[in-house]
Amino acid sequence: MAALTSLSFSAITHCPERKKLTFSSTPFLATSSDFFGLRTHFSNHHVGVRASNSTSNMVVQCLSSVTDAPTVSETKLNFLKAYKRPIPSIYNTVLQELIVQQHLMRYKRSYRYDPVFALGFVTVYDKLMEGYPSDEDRDAIFQAYIKALNEDPQEYRIDARKLEEWARVQNPSSLLEFSSKEGEVEGILKEIAERAAGKGEFSYNRFFAVGLFRLLELANATDPTILDKLCAALNINKRSVDRDLDVYRNLLSKLVQAKELLKEYVDREKKKRDERAEPQKANEAITTCLGEQLPGL
Structure with a gap:
């Protein structure tokens, strides 16, 4: 893990070895499920059990963590209603997994929005959607996604940009000294540290971990021990972040890897179409030429 904390985002996306992948959605579904922990780590209901008068029966009470919270299906439907255009499967599969996981986080009792979490999500989203055919569509998908969760996409972008601008003017030492300084971002980090220490509601999640890493990257904090110290200052479990x-x-x-293979596939198919079109164009040119030279025939 020490090596990871000294890498930039561009470095960790580089693949020295090319592995054979299929374009089936299954590999991405499994991979994103591993990252997002959909099946084992999150639940938006607490289950309580109490005994009834009969020892042979148990009454199971499902207590929703948020009153009148929408279901996962409703959130996904809201996203599809807000963005009706088709999304290529290489992007859509992971987006669907993302929105399920974020729905479960969003409606947990301990959930509270914070800018580090927003920075992490924006970083994940932008990396996922790199190379998307249309910048306009990429932004429209982001808007639809966040609104489907009943949150403000503009707030996500503004807070992520605010933290990025702050981190760019920091160094490893000043990054760790937020608790002794005054400022808007310093205040945000202090509040997170207090809540994580048990003085308020705090729910760690994987987007938060990515947000921390993004701060380190922008501050050029390549020493692996900086992440240890930052986690300690914020009262965050370092092992979970690692x-x-x-x-x-x-x-x-x-x-x-998948995007590279998809690009190769598209280029190869385009080349085949162009090659098939060449004889047809030649025949059309010959026919036109003969028609001009032999107008009476």
């Missing part, structure tokens, strides 16, 4: 960043790196690597 694990989540490692899996995130693997996800990005596989996405890069």
